[in-house]
Amino acid sequence: NAGVTQTPKFRILKIGQSMTLQCTQDMNHNYMYWYRQDPGMGLKLIYYSVGAGITDKGEVPNGYNVSRSTTEDFPLRLELAAPSQTSVYFCASTSNVVSGTSYEQYFGPGTRLTVT
Amino acid sequence: TQLLEQSPQFLSIQEGENLTVYCNSSSVFSSLQWYRQEPGEGPVLLVTVVTGGEVKKLKRLTFQFGDARKDSSLHITAAQPGDTGLYLCAGALETSGSRLTFGEGTQLTVNP
Numbered sequence: 377n378a379g380v381t382q383t384p385k386f387r388i389l390k391i392g393q394s395m396t397l398q399c400t401q402d403m404n405h406n407y408m409y410w411y412r413q414d415p416g417m418g419l420k421l422i423y424y425s426v427g428a429g430i431t432d433k434g435e436v437p438n439g440y441n442v443s444r445s446t447t448e449d450f451p452l453r454l455e456l457a458a459p460s461q462t463s464v465y466f467c468a469s470t471s472n473v474v475s476g477t478s479y480e481q482y483f484g485p486g487t488r489l490t491v492t
Numbered sequence: 493t494q495l496l497e498q499s500p501q502f503l504s505i506q507e508g509e510n511l512t513v514y515c516n517s518s519s520v521f522s523s524l525q526w527y528r529q530e531p532g533e534g535p536v537l538l539v540t541v542v543t544g545g546e547v548k549k550l551k552r553l554t555f556q557f558g559d560a561r562k563d564s565s566l567h568i569t570a571a572q573p574g575d576t577g578l579y580l581c582a583g584a585l586e587t588s589g590s591r592l593t594f595g596e597g598t599q600l601t602v603n604p
């Protein structure tokens with residue numbers, strides 16, 4: 377049982393390039409989330425999904441896109457990368473079946489992205 | 493304006509000392525969670541509190557949920573270097589569905 381996995385662990389992008397951050401969970405969780413964490417800061421929600429085929433914006437969605445074609449996968453797409461997107465990105469998942477309305481989240485190890 | 497305010501933001505103490513970290517809000521949460529994050533890793537859930545006034549203990553860590561469910565505290569007794577990390581509180585608002593609101597964290601360093 378791997379939990380939540382993210383790839384890649386590190387990436388350097390040039391301004392204007394695009395990339396997809398991958399996230400997979402093997403816990404059959406219906407809810408999945410993408411956060412960014414800037415140095416010394418907490419977590420800001422980018423996008424989230426309550427199930428396959430359903431996604432919604434969080435606090436800071438600009439510059440990002442997501443899709444949820446399966447329960448397991450929730451990729452995050454960066455189009456036209458900008459220096460402001462330099463951050464650590466975390467994917468998380470939860471299940472209301474397991475945690476009820478507490479939505480206790482399980483996090484992946486993160487992707488460290490630098491845009492120069 | 494941060495919905496969940498954590499204090500202090502940074503804390504550096506000697507091994508063996510006690511400490512308390514606070515998480516405060518003007519909003520009522522249906523539940524509140526504490527996570528610990530070590531360098532280079534994702535946050536890991538420590539505890540969830542759901543009832544006003546609830547106290548939970550996890551070895552040397554004591555968590556309390558305020559009576560009005562607007563605040564929480566984390567107390568560590570006899571801190572050890574292994575307690576070093578970023579402590580994050582996160583709350584579930586009844587109006588926010590499955591989204592959690594995170595505080596900005598308390599960076600704890602325990603020196604040997």
